[in-house]
Amino acid sequence: xxxxxxxxxxxxxxxxxxxxxxxxxxxxxxxxxxxxxxxxxxxxxxxxxxxxxxxxxxxxxxxxxxxxxxxxxxxxxxxxxxxxxxxxxxxxxxxxxxxxxxxxxxxxxxxxxxxxxxxxxxxxxxxxxxxxxxxxxxxxxxxxxxxxxxxxxxxxxxxxxxxxxxxxxxxxxxxxxxxxxxxxxxxxxxxxxxxxxxxxxxxxxxxxxxxxxxxxxxxxxxxxxxxxxxxxxxxxxxxxxxxxxxxxxxxxxxxxxxxxxxxxxxxxxxxxxxxxxxxxxxxxxxxxxxxxxxxxxxxxxxxxxxxxxxxxxxxxxxxxxxxxxxxxxxxxxxxxxxxxxxxxxxxxxxxxxxxxxxxxxxxxxxxxxxxxxxxxxxxxxxxxxxxxxxxxxxxxxxxxxxxxxxxxxxxxxxxxxxxxxxxxxxxxxxxxxxxxxxxxxxxxxxxxxxxxxxxxxxxxxxxxxxxxxxxx
DNA sequence: CTATGGCACGGATT
DNA sequence: AATCCGTGCCATAG
Numbered sequence: 231x232x233x234x235x236x237x238x239x240x241x242x243x244x245x246x247x248x249x250x251x252x253x254x255x256x257x258x259x260x261x262x263x264x265x266x267x268x269x270x271x272x273x274x275x276x277x278x279x280x281x282x283x284x285x286x287x288x289x290x291x292x293x294x295x296x297x298x299x300x301x302x303x304x305x306x307x308x309x310x311x312x313x314x315x316x317x318x319x320x321x322x323x324x325x326x327x328x329x330x331x332x333x334x335x336x337x338x339x340x341x342x343x344x345x346x347x348x349x350x351x352x353x354x355x356x357x358x359x360x361x362x363x364x365x366x367x368x369x370x371x372x373x374x375x376x377x378x379x380x381x382x383x384x385x386x387x388x389x390x391x392x393x394x395x396x397x398x399x400x401x402x403x404x405x406x407x408x409x410x411x412x413x414x415x416x417x418x419x420x421x422x423x424x425x426x427x428x429x430x431x432x433x434x435x436x437x438x439x440x441x442x443x444x445x446x447x448x449x450x451x452x453x454x455x456x457x458x459x460x461x462x463x464x465x466x467x468x469x470x471x472x473x474x475x476x477x478x479x480x481x482x483x484x485x486x487x488x489x490x491x492x493x494x495x496x497x498x499x500x501x502x503x504x505x506x507x508x509x510x511x512x513x514x515x516x517x518x519x520x521x522x523x524x525x526x527x528x529x530x531x532x533x534x535x536x537x538x539x540x541x542x543x544x545x546x547x548x549x550x551x552x553x554x555x556x557x558x559x560x561x562x563x564x565x566x567x568x569x570x571x572x573x574x575x576x577x578x579x580x581x582x583x584x585x586x587x588x589x590x591x592x593x594x595x596x597x598x599x600x601x602x603x604x605x606x607x608x609x610x611x612x613x614x615x616x617x618x619x620x621x622x623x624x625x626x627x628x629x630x631x632x633x634x635x636x637x638x639x640x641x642x643x644x645x646x647x648x649x650x651x652x653x654x655x656x657x658x659x660x661x662x663x664x665x666x667x668x669x670x671x672x673x674x675x676x677x678x679x680x681x682x683x684x685x686x687x688x689x690x691x692x693x694x695x696x697x698x699x700x701x702x
Numbered sequence: 703c704t705a706t707g708g709c710a711c712g713g714a715t716t
Numbered sequence: 717a718a719t720c721c722g723t724g725c726c727a728t729a730g
Binding site for chain 2: 599600601611612614615637639659660661676677680684690691692
Binding site: 639640674675676677678681692 | 721722723724725730
């Protein structure tokens with residue numbers, strides 16, 4: 231394996247060293263930024279050097295290694311990705327909103343973890359700063375479906391504000407992507423989506439009414455009764471039902487995270503900060519991948535040499551304090567290096583294994599486990615787990631995905647499934663889908679097909695029509 | 703009778 | 717040790 235980061239030979243590990251490395255590894259670049267910032271402010275032994283820039287390409291460099299792009303041998307293997315630590319200015323966390331830290335604490339599942347942050351970024355520009363707390367509270371209270379099950383009164387009481395104000399914030403949240411998040415019921419979510427959709431599409435008459443008044447009948451598919459209630463012929467009711475199942479999603483969070491496209495209709499001010507950025511260079515056969523592990527600092531963290539000098543003739547009463555500062559500082563620097571080193575090695579390997587996925591998309595994702603990678607790299611499994619958890623990657627397409635997606639065991643099958651359903655001329659049952667998948671080389675039980683379908687938010691065959699339009 | 707969702711079990715993964 | 721995931725069995729809706 232070429233291109234290692236030269237500088238870090240691993241020294242004898244103290245337990246403190248180990249513990250801190252572990253901690254740092256699990257942090258996102260934003261959290262890292264916070265940590266270093268406070269340390270920098272309180273510890274005189276640390277200093278941040280001026281940013282180092284590659285003399286050739288003017289690329290900012292975050293470690294002491296030579297510029298990986300300019301020093302790279304021209305005959306290098308194109309499959310060998312360039313991985314390095316970068317401090318690109320446009321990803322520096324100093325630009326992030328400060329409300330961030332409050333959001334990501336609750337014990338959410340990894341998949342939904344980023345939803346609150348994602349939504350908050352969208353609404354932040356329109357949000358009264360005083361309401362940030364409320365928004366954060368609401369967003370972290372969402373269940374896995376993106377619905378808010380907590381009574382509004384409870385939230386209002388907690389923040390000592392009138393319910394109407396909570397409702398205003400929710401209104402804002404509901405109208406961001408995924409549409410309808412933060413609704414209290416599936417019904418409400420549908421109505422929000424319907425409202426937006428009405429601007430661009432024609433909607434069967436009485437759809438809103440059907441949702442409002444006949445939700446239970448609708449979900450139970452008791453169409454004839456519903457028709458009776460609304461005084462509509464059965465054909466109209468079926469039309470409404472089909473429209474809803476084709477265009478609306480009662481559980482806003484279900485199939486949406488991961489589909490996040492940047493820049494589309496989302497607010498341009500919205501900042502989604504990756505911890506790792508992958509870009510591709512060149513075209514066709516000789517595409518090179520460049521992987522940047524984002525360093526949250528413009529410049530390099532090191533021990534202040536003056537401080538190191540000064541400590542020799544420190545006044546008696548300060549000596550102990552200073553020594554402690556120095557130790558802490560050097561520990562942090564070392565651990566930081568090690569964190570970066572681990573991440574670089576991890577990405578080095580991942581970029582090779584998942585090259586196809588990065589370039590081609592979901593269907594090419596190789597199903598690998600953290601454990602197998604840990605073995606290859608010769609590190610403990612938990613190291614990989616930590617490194618992978620809660621990190622966001624920006625792919626060359628601009629898509630943001632959680633790093634954990636690189637370890638998704640079933641994604642490739644799910645995309646195959648998605649494709650089958652997209653192409654179907656008439657709704658296929660789970661068993662039929664299972665058979666087709668089997669022909670394609672994916673052996674899955676019929677029951678599993680059903681689960682994947684649910685994961686993707688696709689309705690069962692009998693209430694699916696061939697109309698393959700999505701929300702928006 | 704067929705298609706699907708719920709529950710729960712066991713093995714793999716973290 | 718805790719959690720996740722695929723799967724089989726069974727009840728239920730259509």
